[in-house]
Amino acid sequence: MQADPRAVLTGVHFLNGDQACCEGALAAGARFAAGYPITPSTEIVERFSKRIPLVGGVFIQMEDELAASIAIQGAAWAGKKVFTVTSGPGFSLMMEHIGFAAMTETPCVFVNVQRGGPSTGLPTLPAQGDMMQARFGSHGDYPCIALSPDSPQECFRLMIRAMNLAEEFRTPVFLMMDEVVGHMTERVEIPAAESIEVTPRRLTEKAPEDYLPYETETSKIGGSLTPEMAIAGEGYKFHVTGLTHDERGYPSMTPETQHKLIHRLFAKIDTAKDRIIELEEDHTEEAEVVVISYGITMRVAERAIQMARTEGIATGKLRLITVWPLAEERIRELAGRVKAFVVPELNMGQVVLEVERVTGGRTRVIRVPHAGGTVHKPEQILEAIRRGAMTVQGAGA
Amino acid sequence: MSASLNPAAPAAFPICENPAEQFLRSDRMPSIWCPGCGIGTTVNCFARALIKTGIDPKKVVIVSGIGCTGRVAGYMHLDSFHTTHGRAIPFATGLKLANPGLTVVVYSGDGDLASIGGNHLIHAARRNIDLKVVCVNNLTYSMTGGQAAATTPRDAITATSPYGAYEPPLNLPHLVAAAGASYVSRWTTYHVVQTMKAMERMLTRRGFSFLEVISPCPTLFQRRNRLGDGLDTMKSYKELGATRHNANLADLDMTMGGEIVIGNFVERDRPDYLEAMQAHLRAQLQEQYVDPYEHAEAESALELGELSCG
Numbered sequence: 001m002q003a004d005p006r007a008v009l010t011g012v013h014f015l016n017g018d019q020a021c022c023e024g025a026l027a028a029g030a031r032f033a034a035g036y037p038i039t040p041s042t043e044i045v046e047r048f049s050k051r052i053p054l055v056g057g058v059f060i061q062m063e064d065e066l067a068a069s070i071a072i073q074g075a076a077w078a079g080k081k082v083f084t085v086t087s088g089p090g091f092s093l094m095m096e097h098i099g100f101a102a103m104t105e106t107p108c109v110f111v112n113v114q115r116g117g118p119s120t121g122l123p124t125l126p127a128q129g130d131m132m133q134a135r136f137g138s139h140g141d142y143p144c145i146a147l148s149p150d151s152p153q154e155c156f157r158l159m160i161r162a163m164n165l166a167e168e169f170r171t172p173v174f175l176m177m178d179e180v181v182g183h184m185t186e187r188v189e190i191p192a193a194e195s196i197e198v199t200p201r202r203l204t205e206k207a208p209e210d211y212l213p214y215e216t217e218t219s220k221i222g223g224s225l226t227p228e229m230a231i232a233g234e235g236y237k238f239h240v241t242g243l244t245h246d247e248r249g250y251p252s253m254t255p256e257t258q259h260k261l262i263h264r265l266f267a268k269i270d271t272a273k274d275r276i277i278e279l280e281e282d283h284t285e286e287a288e289v290v291v292i293s294y295g296i297t298m299r300v301a302e303r304a305i306q307m308a309r310t311e312g313i314a315t316g317k318l319r320l321i322t323v324w325p326l327a328e329e330r331i332r333e334l335a336g337r338v339k340a341f342v343v344p345e346l347n348m349g350q351v352v353l354e355v356e357r358v359t360g361g362r363t364r365v366i367r368v369p370h371a372g373g374t375v376h377k378p379e380q381i382l383e384a385i386r387r388g389a390m391t392v393q394g395a396g397a
Numbered sequence: 398m399s400a401s402l403n404p405a406a407p408a409a410f411p412i413c414e415n416p417a418e419q420f421l422r423s424d425r426m427p428s429i430w431c432p433g434c435g436i437g438t439t440v441n442c443f444a445r446a447l448i449k450t451g452i453d454p455k456k457v458v459i460v461s462g463i464g465c466t467g468r469v470a471g472y473m474h475l476d477s478f479h480t481t482h483g484r485a486i487p488f489a490t491g492l493k494l495a496n497p498g499l500t501v502v503v504y505s506g507d508g509d510l511a512s513i514g515g516n517h518l519i520h521a522a523r524r525n526i527d528l529k530v531v532c533v534n535n536l537t538y539s540m541t542g543g544q545a546a547a548t549t550p551r552d553a554i555t556a557t558s559p560y561g562a563y564e565p566p567l568n569l570p571h572l573v574a575a576a577g578a579s580y581v582s583r584w585t586t587y588h589v590v591q592t593m594k595a596m597e598r599m600l601t602r603r604g605f606s607f608l609e610v611i612s613p614c615p616t617l618f619q620r621r622n623r624l625g626d627g628l629d630t631m632k633s634y635k636e637l638g639a640t641r642h643n644a645n646l647a648d649l650d651m652t653m654g655g656e657i658v659i660g661n662f663v664e665r666d667r668p669d670y671l672e673a674m675q676a677h678l679r680a681q682l683q684e685q686y687v688d689p690y691e692h693a694e695a696e697s698a699l700e701l702g703e704l705s706c707g
Contacts, residue, residue: 006687031689032495034487053678056687058494063520067487070480074460074491077478078499082491100481232476232492233499235455239422239471241479250425251471251479 001200003027003160005193007055015188017181018043020152021111022051023190024159025083029198030109031057032080034071036064036090039123040179041113044085065090069097073106077240079201079231081163083109088117091130091137098172099138100242102265105170105214105227107201109162110134112174113182114346116372126179127372128295128346132353134174135324141262143269145276146174146324148294152186158321164199165276169268170226176323178346180296180375204228204236213238213249218264225268273325280319287316288339289388292331292355294320296375297344304381313389323351328358335359340388344368344381364391417444420454422474429468433619433627435586435612436466436533440473442589443504443531446596457500460489462514464540465614466506466533473504483514486521489528497671497690500529500600507534507609511567512547522576522605526670529599530607532569535614536651543617550651554621569609571646574663579604581663583649585611587634588659595661604669611657622653 007026015023022044025033031052035045049059057080062068065086072082086094091112101108116122117129130137134146145165149155159175166173204211211230217223230236243251244258269276282305284290289308291301298319308315318334320327335341340363343352348369356365366384370376421444430436447454454475461470463482470477480488485503493501503510510518510532521528537555538544544557548569552561574581580602582595592610599606613619613630624630634657642660649658668676679686 032491034491052689053682053686056689056691058674058689060490060494062487062490063516066484067490067517067520070484071487071491071494074478074488074493075495076491078492078495080495096481097484232458233456233496237454237474237476239477239479241471242481243479 001198003193003196003198004029008193008196009190010192011190013188013190014185015152016043016183016185017149017152017155017177018113018183019047020156020188021085021159021175021177021182022047023188024156025109025163026051026055027156027190027193027196027198028160028163029081030083030163031055032059032072032075032082033084034060034062034068034075035085036062036068038065038087038090040115040182041085041087041090041111043182044111044113065093066097069094069110070100072108073097073101073104076106076108077232081107081167081201083111083163085111085113087113087115087123088121088130089119091133095133095138099140099142101172102138102142103242104240105265106172107166107170109159109166109173109175111159112176114176114178122373124179125373126296126346126375128176128178128297129350129372131176131323131345131347131350134176141266143171143266144174144324145169145171145269145322146176147278147321148176148323149181149321150295150299150319151181152184152188154321155181156188156190160196160198164197167199167201168226169272170202170229171269174324176295178296202226202228204230208236211236211238212247213240214245214261215247216264225264225271269325276322276325277327278321279327279330280317280321282317283314284316284318284334286314288314289342289385290316290318290334290338291342291344291381291385292318292320293344294323294351297346300375300378301344301381303378304385307378307382308385308389311386313385315385320351326351326354326358331355331358335363338363339391340364340366342366342368342381342384342388344370344376344384346370346372346375364388416448417441420444420447420474422472425472428472430465431614431616433613433615433630434465435535435610435627436469438586438589439531439533439592439610439612440469442593443596446593446600449593449597450600452500452600456498457502458492459502459504460485460492461503462505462509464506464509464538465535466504467509467540469504483509483512484517485509486514486517486528486530490521490526493527494671497527501527502600503528503530505532506539507532507536507548507569508538508546511569511572515547518573519576522573522578522607524670525577525579525605525667527603528605529596530605531596532607532609533612534569534609535612535618537614537618539614539617543614543621548651550653552653553618555618566651568646568649568651570607570649570662573605573607574646577605577667578607578663579665579667579669580606582607582661583609583611584659585634585638585657586613587631588638591659598661604667611651
């Protein structure tokens with residue numbers, strides 16, 4: 001289905017990433033948001049609180065991030081498309097409800113405009129230190145979809161995509177921004193509403209007596225592993241619990257039910273990862289060194305890549321627009337061909353750990369860590385590219 | 398064997414179905430609750446209150462947190478949500494704001510609502526959001542084995558106050574009334590008619606409504622404090638319960654062996670969250686304001702305010 005034109009500000013705008021993210025949410029059909037103020041994410045809900053009464057929806061500022069991250073889930077079960085936004089300390093408080101959303105299969109989006117940490121850290125300065133927290137932060141095992149925009153234009157587009165993926169897979173989806181992307185102001189082109197594809201809620205059409213809340217087509221080849229949803233107030237009288245549950249939604253705390261449920265939650269993302277994973281590649285085929293990064297860091301790396309090319313180093317770029325699930329197959333393919341991967345991140349080394357795991361020592365992986373507070377200098381990344389180019393092929397890490 | 402007990406024979410005494418049963422998930426019985434526990438008694442009152450109001454059960458949603466009372470949602474044949482520890486109220490807030498046509502009931506225990514979820518309780522009362530909160534207060538953390546709670550009276554023996562509790566307990570009616578609740582009531586599981594009537598009143602009025610039901614935990618709290626079994630506790634509730642509808646809320650502290658002040662303490666009209674939001678935005682934005690509930694079933698499941706307080 002297409003976006004509702006009443007909510008789409010079609011035209012060319014000069015917006016920062018936070019504002020563009022808000023416009024993406026509205027275009028995607030978000031009609032409920034709950035938040036708690038935290039720098040540098042607050043502009044997203046500031047704009048939403050101004051725009052939503054003109055569009056038809058609700059914003060509520062809750063008493064803390066625990067409340068915001070569960071209020072959106074209540075609204076989702078009453079039929080709304082929902083999101084919340086935060087930054088590091090708030091993201092830590094939201095962890096329990098990320099697990100609740102994964103376990104109960106509640107469609108919702110968590111936007112994290114990352115700042116320097118740990119703890120209160122650097123409230124107004126950038127980092128990419130929450131990438132592993134998005135992947136593993138809540139207790140227990142759950143799958144994860146995380147997208148990382150590198151510009152305000154992409155904040156708009158990926159927020160729509162995040163909302164759509166949340167609906168399609170009934171899972172929490174993360175938009176992992178950073179302070180620089182959130183606060184930089186650039187040209188943002190918002191297309192006509194009819195060209196914006198919006199994923200509708202997977203509502204059941206079954207009668208209440210035939211409906212099992214967590215029944216899926218597991219036994220059918222190619223069948224959907226995402227259950228159909230009912231919403232409150234329509235007579236389904238369904239039960240939702242964070243406890244391990246069977247297809248009826250009833251608590252069933254046995255190893256068998258746990259096995260079946262957790263394996264399905266992983267399989268529903270894993271079997272669709274080719275559709276979920278979005279990459280941007282440039283000159284990767286003939287490269288001797290490939291820079292793998294995401295978000296603002298890849299924009300800095302662009303300069304380093306240009307400098308390396310002028311020095312005659314065949315340098316490729318692999319931008320992880322979808323960070324989780326990781327593009328393991330593509331990285332593995334390239335690992336067999338290039339001398340080195342260079343992985344700059346605004347953290348002490350997070351996604352690079354996964355790149356190292358996937359390459360399994362078949363190619364050299366050079367970390368370019370940064371504690372955050374500002375972006376890398378292109379020269380730091382260039383230096384790593386030079387080292388990569390000097391690698392004797394086949395010597396491994 | 399008399400003929401009337403033979404199922405094939407015409408029944409001399411027709412078998413009446415328990416009217417509460419339509420609201421229960423019989424396929425999940427027996428419940429996890431211990432013999433003598435008061436939670437089931439409150440559930441019976443709740444089911445009967447639903448019947449009395451004539452409310453459309455399709456439009457009633459029940460939200461629980463974690464704990465023994467947190468299991469209530471799972472036993473009710475309604476749209477039901479068993480959420481995270483302490484967060485039933487904010488989850489319910491999202492439900493209500495997304496669809497005001499729902500009657501949203503929060504049913505949980507004292508540890509869940511008043512300790513880990515205490516901040517949400519205060520803010521929901523402040524907003525006067527139209528939630529019906531039933532707090533079954535057994536004065537302890539039962540699900541985890543009877544530890545001291547924010548509601549445990551001084552000197553009570555619990556798993557984590559083996560020499561007696563020395564922290565002052567929270568006075569819940571006083572707290573929620575101070576925060577802005579528009580209906581506040583306290584009864585015990587001995588006072589089933591009053592409990593049922595209080596629930597009925599909450600279901601038929603608008604605004605943040607709070608009912609505390611003092612309830613025994615014979616397995617842990619009563620046993621450790623040598624208070625006898627469920628029946629002994631009923632006798633003590635009968636003796637110690639002092640009905641004072643207009644009591645000074647500051648005098649409602651729970652003590653070991655002291656009187657339990659019960660009654661309907663607060664009933665006042667304040668604009669609820671949705672009324673305030675809609676009226677304010679409409680006044681500010683005039684024709685630019687798009688009512689989020691324009692196309693929704695904004696009318697509540699029943700006519701409000703017609704039933705009187707019991």
